[in-house]
Amino acid sequence: xxxxxxxxxxxxxxxxxxxxxxxxxxxxxxxxxxxxxxxxxxxxxxxxxxxxxxxxxxxxxxxxxxxxxxxxxxxxxxxxxxxxxxxxxxxxxxxxxxxxxxxxxxxxxxxxxxxxxxxxxxxxxxxxxxxxxxxxxxxxxxxxxxxxxxxxxxxxxxxxxxxxxxxxxxxxxxxxxxxxxxxxxxxxxxxxxxxxxxxxxxxxxxxxxxxxxxxxxxxxxxxxxxxxxxxxxxxxxxxxxxxxxxxxxxxxxxxxxxxx
Numbered sequence: 001x002x003x004x005x006x007x008x009x010x011x012x013x014x015x016x017x018x019x020x021x022x023x024x025x026x027x028x029x030x031x032x033x034x035x036x037x038x039x040x041x042x043x044x045x046x047x048x049x050x051x052x053x054x055x056x057x058x059x060x061x062x063x064x065x066x067x068x069x070x071x072x073x074x075x076x077x078x079x080x081x082x083x084x085x086x087x088x089x090x091x092x093x094x095x096x097x098x099x100x101x102x103x104x105x106x107x108x109x110x111x112x113x114x115x116x117x118x119x120x121x122x123x124x125x126x127x128x129x130x131x132x133x134x135x136x137x138x139x140x141x142x143x144x145x146x147x148x149x150x151x152x153x154x155x156x157x158x159x160x161x162x163x164x165x166x167x168x169x170x171x172x173x174x175x176x177x178x179x180x181x182x183x184x185x186x187x188x189x190x191x192x193x194x195x196x197x198x199x200x201x202x203x204x205x206x207x208x209x210x211x212x213x214x215x216x217x218x219x220x221x222x223x224x225x226x227x228x229x230x231x232x233x234x235x236x237x238x239x240x241x242x243x244x245x246x247x248x249x250x251x252x253x254x255x256x257x258x259x260x
Contacts, residue, residue, distance in 0.1 A: 004076075004086055008093025012065070018101055021057060025105025033113045039120045043127055046106065047206045050131045051199050055138040056163050058098060062142025063159045065094050067152045083255040087143070091251060095139040099132045106131075123206075130202040133240045137198050138163070140247035147254045170197050198243045205236055 012018050028049065032042040066073075069090070076086050110124055142159050149155040174193055181189075194200045 004089025005093040008090045009097050012094060012097040022101040022105045025102055026108060029106045029109030033109055043123050047127060051203045052167055054131050054134045055199060058135045058138035059142045059159050059163045062139040063146045063155055066143055066146035084252040087251050087255045091143050095136045099135045102131050103128050126206060130206055134202055137243045140244060143251050144247050166197055166199050195239050198240060201236060
């Protein structure tokens with residue numbers, strides 16, 4: 001599997017899109033730190049970009065990588081290699097390369113500005129960790145969609161719809177539900193609903209880490225009561241980990257049964 005991971009990693013590292021992705025975050029990091037005297041405000045702005053853009057990039061790259069390397073994958077399938085080794089190796093290599101572009105792209109500006117020596121290092125580390133989680137989650141979801149659809153156009157369409165559902169539509173439905181049923185106790189409902197959307201869960205974790213949960217109003221107090229505790233943070237990261245494990249398990253299961 002290590003050779004598959006290595007090939008997938010270096011294959012994407014040679015792609016100009018990886019350098020564009022890296023350069024975008026590099027420029028964004030320098031601009032945010034240059035325009036904001038308060039580093040915490042820069043982290044908040046970066047959070048709003050990362051929780052939306054990182055899932056989109058992971059989704060597009062995941063689907064695109066699968067379809068573009070389909071012929072090479074079929075060649076590997078003719079070799080004495082396990083199917084799970086091929087697909088899981090490709091997934092890990094792709095997600096790792098995208099995560100590295102994100103971490104280096106944002107890490108270099110923060111190193112140059114000396115943020116690593118300040119007290120906001122943990123907020124910045126949380127931001128990067130959430131970005132890595134979202135990358136691995138949405139690349140795995142994209143691989144699942146591509147594996148389930150041989151038609152490239154259909155696969156891309158479903159992948160973009162999935163991202164749109166989790167990034168935009170889900171929040172709208174969630175807010176409408178809170179407004180319609182505001183006469184009922186919605187504490188548990190709010191917590192559980194956030195668990196079913198990794199983007200919302202990631203956003204809440206960063207906001208609580210920055211200690212600005214008051215911006216979330218009533219729900220902010222509920223989230224602070226649960227997610228603000230050590231148990232809440234552990235459960236949240238376990239849920240994000242589960243968002244990675246379950247799709248990866250389905251990739252392995254689907255690859256074994258799929259007729260190529």
